[in-house]
Amino acid sequence: MASYSKELEVAQLAVQRAAILTRKVFHEKAKGTISKDDASPVTIGDFGAQALIIHAIKKNFPDDQVVGEEEASSLRENQKLRDQIWALVDGTKLKDPEAEKILGGPIESIDAMLDAIDAGNSAGGNKGRIWALDPIDGTKGFLRGGQYAVCLALMVDGDVKVGVLGCPNLPVDDSVPLTAESGIDQTDAEGKGVLFAAVSGQGATSRPLGIAGLGKSQPIQMKEVKDISQATFCESVEAGHSSHGDQFEISKKLGISKPSVRMDSQAKYASIARGAGDIYLRLPVRADYQEKIWDHAAGDLIVREAGGEVTDTLGRRLDFSKGRTLAENKGVVAAPVAVHGHVLSAVKEVLAAKK
Ligand SMILES: Nc1ncnc2c1ncn2[C@@H]1O[C@H](COP(=O)(O)O)[C@@H](OP(=O)(O)O)[C@H]1O
Ligand SMILES: [Mg+2]
Ligand SMILES: [Mg+2]
Ligand SMILES: [Mg+2]
Structure with a gap:
């Protein structure tokens, strides 16, 4: 059985780095929101996170395909938006140089950024290695001050083998039960932000969502439902x-x-x-x-x-x-x-x- 340890490390670090960018945008009033063809919103955070993550995937696994939610056509026509995203992307690094090296370093240019976003255009399917990427899932929640997630998974021949979720607004402590308010961001910045991961056949983990290398993980399990x-x-x-x-x-x-x-x-x-x-x-x-x-x-x-x-x-x-x-x-x-x-x-x- 393949261990997918390299894929897991790259995916977790890539999501962690992208979440530094989304957190920045989350705390800004102006989120560069535009409306897509289906009338759903997309922000500079979604575009920036997609660029950073695909860049890291392509540096490590050049032959892999990516099914990403966003594409760059609106940015190719809108210089202001493009420049705003570039300023964010260019300034986002993990504080651990070793971790940054694993991700292949920064994106080289604005054009490379747009190309990275558009490399999420795979049609998907049941053959080969394909990553599924949602740079910001819950964009409406992201805009409302609620929960959102940076989501990345590797599929091999149509089967999910590695899954990573960065949840910047969930409490670090796995044992905190959900309440009616859990969907709203709890404003205190301390003790929040979680990186979840799983590899097929190897269980699931959580760890704090950091800004440098990966923190210590612990196994997670669903609760037994007695009643x-x-x-x-x-x-x-x-x-x-x-x-x-x-x-x-x-x-x-x-x-x-x-x-x-x-x-x-x-x-x-x-x-x-x-x-x-x-x-x-x-x-x-x-x-x-x-x-x-x-x-x-x-x-x-x-x-x-x-x-x-x-x-x-x-x-x-x-x-x-x-x-x-x-x-x-x-x-x-x-x-x-x-x-x-x-x-x-x-x-x-x-x-x-x-x-
Ligand atoms: N009619 C519909 N039915 C189900 N899901 C929909 C939908 N319209 C949009 N979505 C999806 O719902 C996702 C958010 O899910 P949730 O409601 O659980 O937060 C959106 O992801 P994005 O926010 O990434 O666009 C979008 O892809
Ligand atoms: Mg969307
Ligand atoms: Mg989504
Ligand atoms: Mg999304």
């Missing part, structure tokens, strides 16, 4: 991304009376993987929406390696081999292995009753 009615379930903040109504019906069926924890981004996967919460539900709002692979690849592996099961609403494993989207899946149901079947039955009953 499902006491479980904590997570869902998106955005009602346009998943059906709050269906998710409420499902939780009611499970006897859960606690309100859901609403949180942006794959911080939901990370939070249940470390046992701070128990269940993550993402029920489709539109029948024709195809989930993007970069919104799930890292979280799927981290949860499964922490003792969870992740399927769609029909009980199928998420299939990352179909291209840039999860074309063969509908929605997401993530829970500890021991209770996943029970949760899935409730999901199916609620969806059947709607028909």
Whole structure:
């Protein structure tokens, strides 16, 4: 079995470096936000983080492909935005020169930055080594002052082998349980920022999200759910991304009376993987929406390696081999292995009753 130790190190350092950039933008009022073709927002933080991460991947693994969420066409036309991003990218370094060297050093020029962003154009698929990158997942949360995540995963022949999530606004302490407020950034800068990682067959870990080399990691595991009615379930903040109504019906069926924890981004996967919460539900709002692979690849592996099961609403494993989207899946149901079947039955009953 391949160990993927080099890939894991590069991925974690690349996410950690990109998070230095996103944190800077998070604390600035002007985030250089523009609207994409699908009317969703993108910021200078998203572009900058994508450039830095793809640069590091290409320096280390020149033959690998990348499926990245963003592309640079709007920047090629907009010099002001481009210069703003370059100023950020050019000034972002890890404070450990050895770690910086592992990432292949800084990006050489503005053109190289734009090319790095556009190198995220792989069509994906079931052959070879392909990275899935979401430079800022939960951009709406990022703009609102909520949770967000820098997400990177390596797929080999369509199967996720390495997953890394940088969550700058989650508490470092794995044992802090989720509360209704967990989706909002807790303003105190101390003790927050977590780097989650998993390698297929090797378990999942967390460590503080630093600004130099990698801190000491510890294994994480999902919490045992003894009584499902006491479980904590997570869902998106955005009602346009998943059906709050269906998710409420499902939780009611499970006897859960606690309100859901609403949180942006794959911080939901990370939070249940470390046992701070128990269940993550993402029920489709539109029948024709195809989930993007970069919104799930890292979280799927981290949860499964922490003792969870992740399927769609029909009980199928998420299939990352179909291209840039999860074309063969509908929605997401993530829970500890021991209770996943029970949760899935409730999901199916609620969806059947709607028909
Ligand atoms: N109609 C829809 N259904 C499900 N997900 C959607 C959606 N429209 C956008 N999204 C995705 O939802 C992601 C955020 O998820 P969450 O609601 O869990 O924070 C977005 O990622 P980005 O923020 O990276 O664009 C985007 O890709
Ligand atoms: Mg987006
Ligand atoms: Mg996303
Ligand atoms: Mg994104």
